[in-house]
Amino acid sequence: MASTPITLITGGSRGLGAAMALALARDGHDIVLTYRDAVGAAQGVVEQIQSQGRRALALPLDVTDTAGFPAFTGLLRDALKAWGASRLDGLVNNAGAGAHVSFAETTLAQFDAMLAIHLKGPFFLTQALLPMLAEGARVLNISSGLTRFTLPGYAVYAAMKGAVEVLSRYQAKELAARGVRVNTLAPGAIATDFGGGAVRDNAELNRFVASVTALGRAGEAEDIGGAVAALMRPGAGWITGQRVEASGGMFL
Template identity: 65%
Template sequence: MNTSASPAPITLVTGGSRGLGRSMALALARHGHDVILTYRSNRSEADAVVGQIVQQGRRAVALPLDVADSGTFAAFAESVRGTLAQWGRDSFDHLVNNAGIGVHAAFADTTPSQFDELVNVHLKGPFFLTQALLPLMADGGRIVNISSGLARFALPGYAAYAAMKGAMEVLTRYQAKELGARGIAANVVAPGAIETDFGGGAVRDNQQLNAFVASQTALGRVGLPDDIGGVVASLLSPDNRWINAQRIEASGGMFL
């Protein structure tokens, strides 16, 4: 454990039990962060990540959270407050809004229910969750919102999903502007296509799609979760404290 006078930074990662969020949580622990991670339903997956973080000598706690249900955010904030109190802290340092879902539907076929679900998870959720957690964020902390390469380039079937991510990129600039008085910086990390189970695991499991993405990527392969976890951990390092209101795409150079 960290025995220095300065406490380890505490970072909260939503959707930290699997996929990119898991990679982020583990990378942050390797960089000396204690981690609060959230999960929606699979407690065993979340506990496994907590165990890996503890093995690295860091503290970690998994808390349940459905980012689509903004009515639960006040109670979630109290759970975070209680966790911090157990660690002898009254604030956490960084927030990573990562939790998400994938919906693949052509623009002409997207239903209102699909659209509403994406709004709740990818826009309304991060908007009001961040709002609810602001009283517990330390001055000088940082927010990382997760967007997508699809906010820059267009692939059929992702109109609604990409629209939410584009909105989050705009929101990030407003967060940077309005929270700057507290020394809180806000940035966006936009992954390209990554081999995870996101969206049914198509990029990982569909060899034709995988090969197409690799052929359109300057570095010649599809991304892996650890390609993104390391980016987030690096962005939250003290060396990058002056980066603010920026969109950082981590796609290996897709569609250049």
């Protein structure tokens, strides 16, 4: 890995993605983050990273628009060239959206939307970025605690995340010849604006999460940022093809 690693984080303008970007910057990474619509929020994260003395920039990306990936990789290549670089040392496939709907009531449109953002997007974006990944790069795919434990209303979301976990193992196997490590990080319930901010804003739900979590509280975005930073450190280089859950011990 380069002395100053460069890591790309999708969906880095808010919530978990922003926390990941800031944690990695504190660990010495230069950061490229993507956003779909929230350019102001993304620029705010960039400025926070720059205030830490690291380089950062934000690029627009809709991970459901696979036809746009060649243009995105061109923008990314130009951005790295401006930094005197040509390779990524890390990729965090974080961009996502929730869906709370029962299995019986899930529509084809909802299924296709979850497929596009959580599986098709990371699959083909990572494929498009393969020529830009450095030897020994780290790829981290974000999943969910809901692939291990079940709560009604998350069948379609969790099914896509389960597929991501299988994909991570295949990527770890097939990219190992280049020294690329691929892992899955599965957050538990986190108090952010994800899913309409339910865990953060619904006191009853927050108390329920705390009651089923060994460490006695809902997670915070910084908990996940720290876990991402830990998995991207050189000392974690012997970890690949693994699912790591960062849930504070939910439903143990």
